[in-house]
Amino acid sequence: MNRENPLVLGIETSCDETGIGIVRGTTLLANVIASSMDEHARYGGVVPEVAARAHLEELVPAIEAAVAESGIRLEDLDAIAVTSGPGLAGALMVGVGAAKALALALGKPIYAVNHLVGHVGADVLRLGESDTVPLEYPTIALLVSGGHTSLLLVRDLTSDVELLGETIDDAAGEAFDKVARILGMPYPGGPRIDAAAATGDPRAIRFPRGLSRPKDMDEHRYDFSFSGLKTSVARWVEHREDAGEPVPVSDVAASFREAVVDILLTKAVAACADYGVPRLLLGGGVIANARLRQVAIERTDAAGLTLRIPPLSLCTDNGAMIAALGAQLIMNGHEPSTLDFGADSTLPVEQIQVAPAPVVPAVRGGNDGNTPAGVT
Ligand code: KG4
Ligand code: ZN
Numbered sequence: 001m002n003r004e005n006p007l008v009l010g011i012e013t014s015c016d017e018t019g020i021g022i023v024r025g026t027t028l029l030a031n032v033i034a035s036s037m038d039e040h041a042r043y044g045g046v047v048p049e050v051a052a053r054a055h056l057e058e059l060v061p062a063i064e065a066a067v068a069e070s071g072i073r074l075e076d077l078d079a080i081a082v083t084s085g086p087g088l089a090g091a092l093m094v095g096v097g098a099a100k101a102l103a104l105a106l107g108k109p110i111y112a113v114n115h116l117v118g119h120v121g122a123d124v125l126r127l128g129e130s131d132t133v134p135l136e137y138p139t140i141a142l143l144v145s146g147g148h149t150s151l152l153l154v155r156d157l158t159s160d161v162e163l164l165g166e167t168i169d170d171a172a173g174e175a176f177d178k179v180a181r182i183l184g185m186p187y188p189g190g191p192r193i194d195a196a197a198a199t200g201d202p203r204a205i206r207f208p209r210g211l212s213r214p215k216d217m218d219e220h221r222y223d224f225s226f227s228g229l230k231t232s233v234a235r236w237v238e239h240r241e242d243a244g245e246p247v248p249v250s251d252v253a254a255s256f257r258e259a260v261v262d263i264l265l266t267k268a269v270a271a272c273a274d275y276g277v278p279r280l281l282l283g284g285g286v287i288a289n290a291r292l293r294q295v296a297i298e299r300t301d302a303a304g305l306t307l308r309i310p311p312l313s314l315c316t317d318n319g320a321m322i323a324a325l326g327a328q329l330i331m332n333g334h335e336p337s338t339l340d341f342g343a344d345s346t347l348p349v350e351q352i353q354v355a356p357a358p359v360v361p362a363v364r365g366g367n368d369g370n371t372p373a374g375v376t
Contacts, residue, residue, distance in 0.1 A: 001078045001079065001109060001330065002078050003330055003331060003333070004025070004331065005024055005025035006024070006025060006078035006079060006326075006327050006330040006331065007022070007023075007024045007072060007076055007077050007078045007079075008022070008023055008024075008077065008078060008079050008080070008081050008111075008323040008324075008326045008327045008330070009021070009022050009063075009066070009074075009077050009079075009080050009081070009102075009319075009323060010022070010023070010080075010081040010082070010118075010319040010320060010321070010322030010323025010324070010325075010326055011059075011063075011080065011081070011082040011083065011095045011098060011099045011102075011319055011322065012082075012083045012095065012115070012118070012317055012318060012319040012321070012322045013055040013059070013083065013087075013091050013092060013094050013095030013098075014083045014085070014086070014087025014088065014091060014092055014095070014115045014147070014317065015046060015051060015087055015088060015091060015145075015146070015147050015317055016035055016036045016037055016040060016046045016051045016054070016091075016317075017033050017034070017035045017036075017316065017317040017318065018033070018034040018035075018036075018054065018055050018058035018059055018062050018095075019031075019032070019033050019062075019317055019318040019319035019320070019322070020032045020059075020062040020063050020065070020066040020319040021066065021318055021319035021320025021321065021322060021323040021324070022066050022067070022069075022070040022072060022320075022323060023125065023320060023323040023324050023327050024327075025327055025331065026124050026125055026126050026134070026324070026327070027125070027126055028125045028126075028127060028314075028320055028324075029069070029070035029071075029072065030065075030066040030067070030069035030070035030320075031066075031069075031313060031314070031318055031319065031320040032062045032065045032066040032069060032319070033062075033313070033316070033317075033318050033319075034054075034058040034061070034062050036050065036051055036054030036055075036058070037187075037188060039054060040187065041186060041187045041188075043187075044177070044181055044187050045146075045174070045177060045187060046088070046146065046147075048088040048089070048090050048091060049090060051088055051090070051091045052088070052090035052091045052093070052094055055091055055094040055095065056094055059094065059095070059098050062319075063098075063102075066319070074102075074106055075106065077106065077108055078108070078109075078330065079108055079109045079110065079111055079326055079327075079330060079336065080099050080102050080103045080106075080108055080109075080110045080111070080326075081099075081110070081111040081112075081113055081322045081323050081325065081326025081327075081329075082095050082096055082098075082099030082100075082110065082111070082112055082113070082322065083095055083096075083113060083114075083115045083118060083322050084096060084112035084113060084114070084337075084341055084342070084343060084344055084347060084354040085114065085115065085343060085344035085345055085346065085347030085354075086114075086115055086116065086148075086344065086345055086346055086347045087115055087147065087343075087345060088345065089343055089345040092343030092344075092345065093342075093343045095343075096112070096341070096342060096343050099112075100339060103339075104339075109336035110336055110337055110339070111325075111326040111329050111330070111334075111336055111337055111353060112337040112341045112353065112354040112355055113322060113325045113326060113329070113352065113353055113354070114161075114325075114347055114349060114351055114352050114353070114354070115317075115322075115347075116143055116148065116150055116152070116349045117154075117157065117161050117325060117349065117352045118321040118322045118324075118325045119141070119143045119283035119284060119315075119321060120135075120139075120141045120143075120152065120154055120157060120161070120281060120283065120325075121157060121321045121322070121324040121325030121328060122283060122310045122314040122315070122318070122320065122321035122324060123135045123281055123283075123308055123310050123314075124157065124324055124328060125310070125314065125320065125321075125324050127311065135157070135281070135308070136279060136306075137154060137155055137156055137157070138153060138154060138155045138275070138277050138279075139154050139277060139279045139280070139281050139308075140152070140153060140154075140164075140268060140271045140272050140275065140277050140279070140280050140281070141154055141280075141281040141282075141283060142264060142265075142268040142280065142281070142282050142283070143282075143283045143284045144171070144172045144173065144264060144282075144283075144284040144285075144286035144287065144292075145171060145172075145173050145284035145285045145286055145316070145317070146171055146173030146174055146177065146188070146190075146285060146286075147171055147173070147174075148166070148167070148171050148284065149166060149167040149171045149172045149173075149224050149226075149264075149284075150163060150165070150166040150167075150349065151163075151164045151165045151166070151222045151224075151267060151268060151271055152164060152349060153271070153275055153277065154281075157325070157328055157352075158325075158328050158329050158332045158334060158352060158353075159332070159352070161349055161350060161352055162349075162350065163348070163349045163350065164222040164271055165220065165221065165222025165223040165224065165267065165271075166223060166224065167223070167224040167225065167226060168211070168220065168223050168224070168225050169225050169226060169227040170225075170226040170227050170230065171226070172224070172226060172260055172264065172286050173188075173190055173284070173285055173286045174226070175226035175227075175229060175230050175260060176188075176189045176190040176193050176257075176260070176286065176289075177189040177190065178230050179193060179230055179233050179253075179256050180192050180193050182230075182233055182234050182237055183196070183237070183247070183249055183252060183253065190285070190286060190288065190289065191288065193253045193256065193257055194253075194257065194288070194289050194290055194291070196249055196250050196253035196254075197250065197253040197254035197256075197257045197291065198250075198254075198290070199250045199254075200248070200249075200250030200251040200252070200253050200254030200255070201250075201251050201254055201255070202254040202255055202257065202258035202291075203255070203258075204248065204251035204252075204254065204255050205236060205251065205252065205255040206255070207229055207232050207233060207236075207255055207256055207258075207259040208228055208229055208232055208259065209229075209259055209262055209263040209266070210224060210225035210226055210227075210228050210229055210263060211223055211224060211225045211263075212263060212266070221267075221270075222267055222270075222271055224263065224264070224267065226260065229256070229259055229260070233252060233256050236252065237252065257289070257291050258291065260292075261289070261291050261292045261295050262295070264292065265292075265295055265296055265299050268280055269299050269300065269303050269305065272303065272305050273303065278304070278305055278306060279305055279306040279307070279308065280296070280300055280305050280306070280307050280308070281308045281309075282296060282307070282308070282309045282315070283310065283315050284315060284316070285315065285316040285317070287309060287312065287315045288312055288315070288316075293309065296309070325352075329352075329353055334353060334356060335356050335357040335358070335359055336356070336357055337353060337354055337355040337356055337357065338355045338356075338357050340355060341354045341355035
């Protein structure tokens with residue numbers, strides 16, 4: 001196995017995106033994403049069974065498309081990487097099964113990795129000649145999507161990731177989707193709220209910032225809560241409707257968006273200060289939010305922090321970030337996973353790689369690095 005510049009195919013199926021990525025070391029060769037979002041629209045959120053079935057249909061065509069896009073041959077791969085968790089169990093199982101089958105058929109090692117750490121891994125990819133600054137450590141990472149809202153302290157991508165806090169109820173993207181529904185907008189709500197908010201007044205209504213009171217700060221300093229905010233928006237809209245008054249949709253959208261952005265960045269910037277970390281990395285689909293990006297730039301500038309935001313195609317769930325994390329593990333000398341790993345819907349973020357094989361002595365016997373560990 002080429003450990004200096006490994007060619008890795010990554011498979012991501014933790015939610016509603018079937019993502020296949022191919023990287024060589026830190027160079028992105030292909031990033032194919034097939035989303036089943038449209039199929040979930042009429043339910044107002046991701047339906048796990050529908051997502052899993054869509055992965056089954058999309059996986060093989062997505063692998064073929066990624067191989068064609070990259071110009072590589074599957075035989076040339078050094079390893080397969082796959083998301084083992086966290087995520088939707090049924091959806092994860094499809095990717096895990098496919099990755100094991102591919103690894104066995106090709107006789108390649110497999111790396112089972114953590115989806116959340118993968119989001120951070122997206123940032124090690126170099127996207128051209130001008131992209132020369134590598135990810136530096138330590139970094140605080142704020143990951144916000146429809147499925148997660150997590151604040152991480154990353155001391156080392158392949159060996160030391162600590163969960164500082166996460167949402168105790170809804171994910172930030174989920175809150176956008178629910179509030180959009182209250183305002184009569186279709187799923188996914190994030191982009192619609194963002195668009196409506198553009199012409200609204202963010203100070204029109206003061207919505208609550210979850211877990212920001214002094215007593216919350218003791219126990220939930222870096223945790224988030226968005227369900228109270230969602231309820232508060234629902235009440236406000238109901239009062240208006242009950243009074244027979246029109247609902248100022250743009251102002252509600254802008255005020256809600258402001259509350260989400262404010263609390264996300266207040267806590268992320270505080271974590272940087274508390275831990276003496278001079279950089280902040282953003283990831284997840286909610287990073288598409290225009291106001292979030294703008295306030296992130298303003299606040300990190302004011303606090304003297306470096307801000308990193310990967311391109312959106314690498315912020316939303318994708319296979320390239322999984323391949324990138326797999327490649328980093330290989331380059332840092334980690335052994336492949338044994339084949340006795342499964343899908344783990346609640347995989348803790350500290351577990352960067354699942355079921356790593358025990359380190360084998362360099363001389364005599366042991367894995368030649370070309371066979372999945374556990375296969376004899
Ligand atoms: O990372 P992602 O593509 O995947 C999942 O979580 O499945 O994130 C999707 C989430 C959805 O909740 C969507 O409403 C939200 O990201 N989102 C946004 C924006 N664009 C997408 N939220 C706020 N503002 C946006 N512009
Ligand atoms: Zn994600």
